[in-house]
Amino acid sequence: AKALGRNTFQFYTEAMDAEARQRATIASSLRKALERDELRLVFQPRMSLVDGRITGVEALLRWHSAELGDIPPSVFIPLAEESGQILRLGEWVLREACGTLARWRQHGLTDIAMAVNVSVLQLLRGNLPEVIAEIVEDTGIPPARLELEVTESMVMANAEQSTAALHALRALGVSLAIDDFGTGYSSLIYLKRLPIDTLKIDKEFVGDITHDPDDEAITATVITMAHSLGLNVIAEGVETEEQLAYLREQGCDEIQGFWLSQPLEPQRCLAFVHTWRPTLAT
Ligand code: C2E
Ligand code: CA
Ligand code: CA
Ligand code: CA
16 A cells, blocks of 8 residues: 555656646747747627627637647636736737727727736736727727726735726726626625626536526526626626527626637628627517
């Protein structure tokens, strides 16, 4: 048993070493990704449950590494946060997303919002309002059409500083959304104090609403509570007609997810929004 224990320990150590090495490799490749032009954005539309119109799109970062192949954001975003690279990447994302929206606006898409994910590191670093003000000015987009998404857990872990940062951003006229909502119940009180416009219900909840009565009840409660605070509610990860019907019945304002569309290349997204005809009865 003793020998086995030692072997097991050694096994874990080696596995951890391998993982650490792999993370270091990815982080070092990521450092060159911008210069090598390996990053791009895809855009996922969202739809109003009131009239079926496309109300906005979310910019999602993609990385194809020449050395390592496609690496998903769930892997490289946390690494970029650990290494601080997210500041540089995040600024690139903001610039690219706003530039894309500006081009779409020239093609007549003037009534949709561009949602951009912002890491709490960007938020807490302090110069995000300056960066955003500059990008908004350079691209000429109306600030209210830019919607910044910050995750609930991140904001709550740094509640005081985050709140101050969000106020500074709000003063610029941009919209603010809390992402991945539904995992930290202790935070409902804080929500009232945050200068936000929108709540995005986490896809983990949405995925189960038509099977799990608890998730159904939680989702319904979150929608009611958000509305009582005057917030717009978006459900993410909507994949089925049943989920859509339930959310609509509960008064959820908007949906995003594979039911409507996968994230799309800019050209395809522009075409999608242009040709979309609302099908919901009003
Ligand atoms: P998120 O902000 O919650 O984004 C939604 C994720 O759900 C995206 O994954 C999207 O492709 C996926 N998704 C959309 N519809 C559905 C659906 O119907 N079903 C399922 N199962 N999934 C759906 P993605 O693109 O892999 O991004 C993962 C996460 O990486 C994002 O979660 C976000 O937290 C982060 N991320 C992506 N791009 C950026 C970025 O530019 N900056 C920062 N800071 N984070 C980013
Ligand atoms: Ca998001
Ligand atoms: Ca989310
Ligand atoms: Ca998420």
